[in-house]
Amino acid sequence: xxxxxxxxxxxxxxxxxxxxxxxxxxxxxxxxxxxxxxxxxxxxxxxxxxxxxxxxxxxxxxxxxxxxxxxxxxxxxxxxxxxxxxxxxxxxxxxxxxxxxxxxxxxxxxxxxxxxxxxxxxxxxxxxxxxxxxxxxxxxxxxxxxxxxxxxxxxxxxxxxxxxxxxxxxxxxxxxxxxxxxxxxxxxxxxxxxxxxxxxxxxxxxxxxxxxxxxxxxxxxxxxxxxxxxxxxxxxxxxxxxxxxxxxxxxxxxxxxxxxxxxxxxxxxxxxxxxxxxxxxxxxxxxxxxxxxxxxxxxxxxxxxxxxxxxxxxxxxxxxxxxxxxxxxxxxxxxxxx
Numbered sequence: 001x002x003x004x005x006x007x008x009x010x011x012x013x014x015x016x017x018x019x020x021x022x023x024x025x026x027x028x029x030x031x032x033x034x035x036x037x038x039x040x041x042x043x044x045x046x047x048x049x050x051x052x053x054x055x056x057x058x059x060x061x062x063x064x065x066x067x068x069x070x071x072x073x074x075x076x077x078x079x080x081x082x083x084x085x086x087x088x089x090x091x092x093x094x095x096x097x098x099x100x101x102x103x104x105x106x107x108x109x110x111x112x113x114x115x116x117x118x119x120x121x122x123x124x125x126x127x128x129x130x131x132x133x134x135x136x137x138x139x140x141x142x143x144x145x146x147x148x149x150x151x152x153x154x155x156x157x158x159x160x161x162x163x164x165x166x167x168x169x170x171x172x173x174x175x176x177x178x179x180x181x182x183x184x185x186x187x188x189x190x191x192x193x194x195x196x197x198x199x200x201x202x203x204x205x206x207x208x209x210x211x212x213x214x215x216x217x218x219x220x221x222x223x224x225x226x227x228x229x230x231x232x233x234x235x236x237x238x239x240x241x242x243x244x245x246x247x248x249x250x251x252x253x254x255x256x257x258x259x260x261x262x263x264x265x266x267x268x269x270x271x272x273x274x275x276x277x278x279x280x281x282x283x284x285x286x287x288x289x290x291x292x293x294x295x296x297x298x299x300x301x302x303x304x305x306x307x308x309x310x311x312x313x314x315x316x317x318x319x320x321x322x323x324x325x326x327x328x329x330x331x332x333x334x335x336x337x338x
Contacts, residue, residue, distance in 0.1 A: 198246075235255050
């Protein structure tokens with residue numbers, strides 16, 4: 001039976017390395033430990049104890065590694081390099097205490113065992129990401145394209161930052177922020193009175209904007225889209241997509257940089273669906289990963305089924321079924337509470 005492979009390997013090691021004759025129990029089972037009073041512990045006893053306490057975790061690790069190395073043959077070097085890099089970083093951090101740290105903070109007893117875990121985890125993450133992307137439907141992809149994909153927009157902005165000193169009190173900070181917002185509202189009022197918003201905006205940018213890199217160019221940020229600039233500009237881009245060409249924002253836009261008013265000067269046609277579908281799938285896959293705590297368990301469960309995993313030992317099979325059920329239930333609870 002397959003369940004005896006590990007045990008047979010252990011017995012072979014004992015015979016070869018110790019040169020001892022393994023005693024037999026009355027029922028014919030090999031004994032692995034004997035006592036002076038004649039009592040014995042059998043290989044079967046050891047196997048059952050291992051099976052009840054450790055087998056499932058070890059089995060899943062072995063199964064996943066075999067499957068993942070087959071499915072992601074082209075990623076094995078990357079996984080190895082990642083594991084090497086991770087261990088090198090840990091070695092630099094912990095030095096001679098690395099093994100002690102691993103034993104203290106993880107369930108692994110050796111450095112090699114932990115390195116193998118890092119290696120397999122890298123491949124697992126690839127499998128989980130692929131699974132998440134494959135769960136995205138065609139309807140979801142097209143809906144996202146219609147509602148969230150925009151052509152590049154030509155944006156100008158005026159930035160006003162609160163004049164807050166390092167040792168400012170809470171009241172002083174609030175007053176400075178209110179003054180900056182008032183200045184933005186003054187700019188908006190002047191734009192509303194203008195007959196030529198483009199020229200007026202450029203003039204106001206030179207007068208008021210504290211973005212020295214753009215103020216002399218009318219506050220131009222150029223043609224931008226999601227991901228074009230740093231995350232500091234996300235709120236500006238979000239608001240820009242809500243405007244039409246030739247319109248300006250009429251509410252104060254707040255970012256970590258300060259307070260803004262923006263003018264959408266022009267725009268381009270958005271990319272075709274076929275050109276962006278892969279990036280949309282990746283975006284929605286990442287969203288699913290962040291929102292669905294069950295995705296990791298489902299991904300690996302699906303992959304094992306894809307490879308036709310069949311646990312021969314009925315007891316271990318039962319343990320595996322309960323393990324999956326418990327993992328999904330716990331993750332579903334996390335979804336509910338988060």
